[in-house]
Amino acid sequence: MATPPQVKTPGTVLKELLIKSNLNQSxxxxxxxxxxxxxxxxxxxRARITTDMAVxxxxLIGGSADALAYPQxxxxxxEARAKEVTQ
Known part of the structure; x- marks a missing residue:
C-alpha cells in the first residue's frame, strides 16, 4: 500500500488506537x-480498513471512524493517482 507523503497510514492510526485503549491485537x-x-x-x-470496519x-473499541477512514x-x-500516471 503506497502512502502519500506526510500522512499517517490507516494501520498506524489503528495501532495507536489499540495502544491508547490498552488492547492487544488478540x-x-x-x-x-x-x-x-x-x-x-x-x-x-496490507489490508484496507473499510468504512464499515472503521465504524x-x-x-467497539473507541476512537473516531473519521480518524481511520480519512487516512485510508x-x-x-x-494509489489511484499513481496508477493513472503509469497508464
Missing part, C-alpha cells in the same frame, strides 16, 4: 469479530 480482534491475522494485516497496511472499530481515503487516492 483482544481487539475478538471484540471486532475478525481473525487476528486480518487485524494484523490492517495494522501493517465498527469506533463503536488519502492512501486510496494516492
Amino acid at each position: 483482544e481487539a480482534a475478538t471484540r471486532l469479530g475478525v481473525s487476528g491475522a486480518l487485524l494484523s494485516l490492517m495494522i501493517s497496511d 465498527k472499530i469506533e463503536r 481515503l488519502a492512501v486510496d487516492l494516492h
Whole structure:
C-alpha cells in the first residue's frame, strides 16, 4: 500500500488506537469479530480498513471512524493517482 507523503497510514492510526485503549491485537480482534491475522494485516497496511470496519472499530473499541477512514481515503487516492500516471 503506497502512502502519500506526510500522512499517517490507516494501520498506524489503528495501532495507536489499540495502544491508547490498552488492547492487544488478540483482544481487539475478538471484540471486532475478525481473525487476528486480518487485524494484523490492517495494522501493517496490507489490508484496507473499510468504512464499515472503521465504524465498527469506533463503536467497539473507541476512537473516531473519521480518524481511520480519512487516512485510508488519502492512501486510496494516492494509489489511484499513481496508477493513472503509469497508464
